[in-house]
Amino acid sequence: MGVNNLSVVLKKKDEIVLENRPVSEPGPHEVLIGIDTVGICGSDVHYWKNGRIGNFIVREPMVLGHESSGTVVRVGSKVTHLKPGDRVAIEPGVPCRMCEFCKSGRYNLCREVKFCATPPVDGSLCQYYTHAADFCFKLPEHVSLEEGALLEPLSVAVHACERARVTAGKTVLVTGAGPIGLCNLLTAKALGATRILVTDISESRLEVAKKLGASHVVCVGGKDAGASAEEIRSSLGAPPDITVECSGAESSVRLAILVTKSGGTVVLVGMGPPEITLPIVDAAIREVDVRGVFRYANCYPTALELVASGRVDVKPLITHRFRLEEAVRAFETARSGEGGAIKVLIQNK
Structure with missing residues (x-):
């Protein structure tokens, strides 16, 4: 299809550029999508400023972005559930589908997963993007493409709340009022948690948490x-029945273990240092379950239903919008938090 595909490329640590890249033809089970909206995630910023996250190292130029939505332009020969013109949310991680984790439904743990904008896989912050059709979800007419892009962070929250077994009547602590923490607040509330307390070091973000329905903030x-x-x-x-730790900070993980009710559950969502010091004996003798959370599996349909039904409104999370050509400024805004930035979107319009 030629090379008219403006893309936001991380050339190396601290260097983001705009460049045209070829448009790839969809394979038999793929669709070509005209990208509309991409949210900037903390991981995108981390790769930009640090060049790596754990063992994932940027060794060659990589297209950024994985919180995406758009309109189907072309479908592969084997695709039957989508057609050109359909608006879709894109689940960014495509697993092998054949390993024990995939077959047991925990495909987020697949060792062969290809996840957008995780080295060496290119992301979707471009004009045209090809993706596995079965990881694209058609949006109802009343759900916007902006909301479609936000299904990615919302799916993280759905998975976290499922791992934590959030149900009606539970008391939940959410540590960290960034986009993922706020999505967990919205999800826990939709699942029936009656009291939800949110912590952060920023008073302005706690004000947002209050507006979104937190019963208490600290x-x-x-x-x-x-x-x-x-x-x-x-x-x-x-004490809270459940703590959803979304900051990754050692102090917050320690707090989560110490404050959670005996017999309760702590889920670790935030990615911080690879090793930290924990009050592990306290967790053991009080039987506090500590559970890991990595991305999500089979959560996009639930996230979409929560938005489509009106149970969750993600629109208040959006604070800034930029055009594709303004990507560098958008990343600077996401990094600095300028203007109370929570979710920064880049749009190809």
Whole structure:
């Protein structure tokens, strides 16, 4: 199809450029999508400023972006559930479909998964993008393409709340009021959690959490874990049944273990340092379950249903919109948090 495909490329650490790349033809089970909206994720910013996340290292130029939606332009010969003109949300990780994890339904743990904008796989922050058709979800007419792009972070929250077994009547602590923490707040509320307390070091983000339905907020900046735990217990009237840790900060992980109710559950969503010091004996003797969370599996349909039904409104998370040509400025805004940035979108319009 030629080379008119403006793409946002991370050339190396600290260097983002716009360049035209070829448009790839869809294979038999793929679709070619005209990208509309891409949200900037913390991982995109991390690759830009650090050149790596753990063992995933940027060794060659890579197209960024994985929170995406768009309109189908062309379909492969074997695709039957989508047609040109369909608006879709793109689930960015495509697994092998054949290993034990894929076959057991936990395909997020597949060792061969190809995930957008995770080295060496190119992302979807471009004008045209080819993707596996079975990982594209058609949007109902009343769900916007912006909301479609936000199904990615919302799916992280759906998976986290499933791993935490959030159900009606539970009391939930969410540590970290960034986009993922706020998505977990919205999801826990939709699942029936009655009291949800959100912590952060930013008062402005806690104000957003209040507007989105948090029953309590606690600013933990400058406080030790003991003081924060006491304030949380006092605010809720009891320890939380469940803590969803979304910051990755060692202090927050420690707080999560110390404050969660005996017999309760802590899920680790935020990605922080590879090794930290934890009060592990406290967790053991109080039987606090500590569970890992990595991306999501089979969560896009649930996330879409939550949005389509009106149970979850992700639109208030959107604070900034930029055109594709303004990508560098968009990334600077996402990194700095300028103007109270929460979710920054880049749009090909």
